[in-house]
Amino acid sequence: MNWKMILKNLGMIVTIEGGLMLLPTVCALCYREWFVALMFLATAAVAAAAGTTVVLLTRKGDDVIFAKEGFVITALAWVLMGVIGAVPFLLTGDITSPADAFFETVSGLTTTGASILRDVTAMSRGCQFWRSFTHWIGGMGVLVLMMALVSDASGRSIHIMRAEMPGPVVDKIVPRVRDTAKILYLIYIALTAAETVFLLAGGMNLFESLIHSFGTAGTGGFSVRSESIGAYSPYIVWVVTVFMLLFGVNFNLYFLLLIKKFRAAFGSEELKVYFGIVGVSVAVITANTLKIAGNFSDALRNAAFQVASIATTTGYATTDFNLWPGLSKMILLLLMFVGGCAGSTAGGLKVARVAILVKSARRELAKLLHPRSVSSVRFEKKPLGDPVRFSVTNYFALYALLLAGTLVLIAGEPFDLETNISAAVACFNNVGPGFSAVGPMGNYADYGVFAKIVLSAAMLLGRLEIYPLVLTFMPSTWTKK
Numbered sequence: 001m002n003w004k005m006i007l008k009n010l011g012m013i014v015t016i017e018g019g020l021m022l023l024p025t026v027c028a029l030c031y032r033e034w035f036v037a038l039m040f041l042a043t044a045a046v047a048a049a050a051g052t053t054v055v056l057l058t059r060k061g062d063d064v065i066f067a068k069e070g071f072v073i074t075a076l077a078w079v080l081m082g083v084i085g086a087v088p089f090l091l092t093g094d095i096t097s098p099a100d101a102f103f104e105t106v107s108g109l110t111t112t113g114a115s116i117l118r119d120v121t122a123m124s125r126g127c128q129f130w131r132s133f134t135h136w137i138g139g140m141g142v143l144v145l146m147m148a149l150v151s152d153a154s155g156r157s158i159h160i161m162r163a164e165m166p167g168p169v170v171d172k173i174v175p176r177v178r179d180t181a182k183i184l185y186l187i188y189i190a191l192t193a194a195e196t197v198f199l200l201a202g203g204m205n206l207f208e209s210l211i212h213s214f215g216t217a218g219t220g221g222f223s224v225r226s227e228s229i230g231a232y233s234p235y236i237v238w239v240v241t242v243f244m245l246l247f248g249v250n251f252n253l254y255f256l257l258l259i260k261k262f263r264a265a266f267g268s269e270e271l272k273v274y275f276g277i278v279g280v281s282v283a284v285i286t287a288n289t290l291k292i293a294g295n296f297s298d299a300l301r302n303a304a305f306q307v308a309s310i311a312t313t314t315g316y317a318t319t320d321f322n323l324w325p326g327l328s329k330m331i332l333l334l335l336m337f338v339g340g341c342a343g344s345t346a347g348g349l350k351v352a353r354v355a356i357l358v359k360s361a362r363r364e365l366a367k368l369l370h371p372r373s374v375s376s377v378r379f380e381k382k383p384l385g386d387p388v389r390f391s392v393t394n395y396f397a398l399y400a401l402l403l404a405g406t407l408v409l410i411a412g413e414p415f416d417l418e419t420n421i422s423a424a425v426a427c428f429n430n431v432g433p434g435f436s437a438v439g440p441m442g443n444y445a446d447y448g449v450f451a452k453i454v455l456s457a458a459m460l461l462g463r464l465e466i467y468p469l470v471l472t473f474m475p476s477t478w479t480k481k
Contacts, residue, residue, distance in 0.1 A: 001045065001072070002069050003074075006045075006069055006072055007054055007058045008054070008058040008078055010073065011050075011051045014047050014056055015052050017084055017085065018044040018045070018051060019048070020133070021041075021043055021044035021130070022041075023129070023130075023133060024129045025040040025044065025128035025193030027128075028125065028126030031126070035092070036092050038330055039088055039090050039142060048070075068471075071472060071477075072477065074474050076472065078109065078460055078463070081109055082105050082109060082460075083179075086105040094124055095117075097449075098271075099453060101304030103444070103453075107220075108138065108220060110430050110459040111220035112220065112315070112426075112432050113215070113222055113431070114426060114443075115443050116444050116445045116452070117289045117445070120224060125207070128211065131201060132210075132215055134220075135214045135222060135251050136192065136217050136301060138220070140188045149165055155257075160251065166185070175301065180470070188217065188251070188345075191247065193218055195212075195213045195239065195243045196209045196253075199236060202236045203233070203366060208224055208465060211224050213243075215314065216314060217247055217345065219345045220249055221316045228317040229316045244429075245275075245278065247312075247345050248308075250268070250270065250341040250343035251343050251344060255432065269355070269380045270341050274311075274340065274341050274351045282304050284328075284331060285328045286299045289324055289325065290459050292325075297322040301318070302318055306321055306332065309356065310338075310431060312344075312346040313336070313429055313432070315341065315426075317433060317440030319439055322435055322440070322441070333422070336429050337350070338350075338354050347430030347431065348429045348431075349399065349429075356377065356395070363376075364407070378464065398470075402422060402428070406424045406458045409454045412448055413448060415446075419438055422438060427455045428458045430462045430463055
């Protein structure tokens with residue numbers, strides 16, 4: 001294990017996180033929250049100093065990163081970021097419990113959007129900004145940001161990108177990893193800026209436009225209103241709906257559009273399945289909730305928004321879907337599992353994995369009827385080899401096992417089964433709101449300290465897609481062979 005390289009990367013991450021805390025510091029100063037600004041500035045200074053010191057002490061050493069180091073760096077970086085990011089909440093007094101502060105920060109960084117806050121409007125503007133900005137940081141990944149800023153000396157940084165970026169397969173879209181990271185972040189920034197402009201055009205002020213653009217871009221869902229997006233006009237609702245769906249698309253497709261490969265981008269099988277699932281879900285829920293909404297326009301708007309919000313695992317709300325009929329709630333529950341496209345900021349299993357799983361199951365059923373037949377599973381117009389199919393199947397098995405384990409660990413909490421199941425599913429898939437007590441109008445405040453730690457771990461497992469955290473805590477990872 002290359003300890004010097006691991007510590008060097010962790011030092012750079014801590015330094016970058018310290019630098020990013022200057023933005024909420026400026027926000028606090030703009031609103032004359034002097035104490036809040038001082039707490040953010042102090043945390044930023046200590047983090048930057050500690051991170052820089054570690055980098056300087058480890059600068060001379062082997063820069064090579066292999067897959068093992070990539071997984072360990074990713075897992076430890078995200079846990080460390082959660083701990084450091086929670087400090088301003090505690091110092092300002094906006095959140096008084098360390099477990100609550102860690103839960104809220106991890107929820108932000110993993111773009112889950114689950115919250116322990118009973119009244120978000122009581123929080124200082126500086127902390128509100130930081131809380132939502134963590135969505136934007138975690139959406140694309142702070143390690144990807146690090147690779148965009150720091151030269152790729154090792155040539156092996158693809159191992160870090162593969163460990164952090166969501167989806168069954170991650171590869172470079174241009175030869176150099178650093179250039180790939182830059183392109184991804186430029187697309188990310190451009191889409192965030194575009195949404196901010198559209199929200200400003202709808203009458204939303206700059207602060208709230210930025211907050212909700214961060215939440216949409218990272219598909220996180222933190223808002224500064226207790227009613228979430230339901231507090232705004234139908235125009236705002238439709239703007240957020242469209243951008244949630246856009247951020248649920250594989251970012252590689254946007255790169256293909258930039259280089260004018262329109263046929264390859266729009267011909268993506270995953271893209272077609274993604275919008276197919278969204279379209280069918282919206283149609284069914286609109287018809288199913290028409291009587292509750294009172295008119296077709298409201299039914300369509302609420303259905304489209306909630307489907308986009310849950311499918312992309314954003315977690316914003318315009319209505320209390322706890323009150324919807326059972327069919328609509330079941331569709332939303334299934335969408336929590338599916339999630340968005342691979343290579344997007346959305347959580348869940350990913351559309352690509354679900355499509356491959358369905359095709360693999362259909363192939364196995366066909367072989368039972370026709371044992372001598374020879375067929376292959378094809379995805380994106382290419383035949384998939386057994387290693388890819390087995391990888392997807394194994395991931396699903398591990399996913400189901402860990403999800404069940406999460407549910408068992410929080411089963412002792414004094415909530416009904418619907419609350420606990422939906423809480424485990426919502427946190428593991430980085431959705432945020434669940435049903436019943438943790439629904440869109442509820443929160444996770446009444447869960448105990450142990451349950452909050454378990455659910456925080458579930459959020460990290462879901463965001464990092466299991467392997468980095470599991471492998472980091474396996475003894476064999478640290479054994480020299």
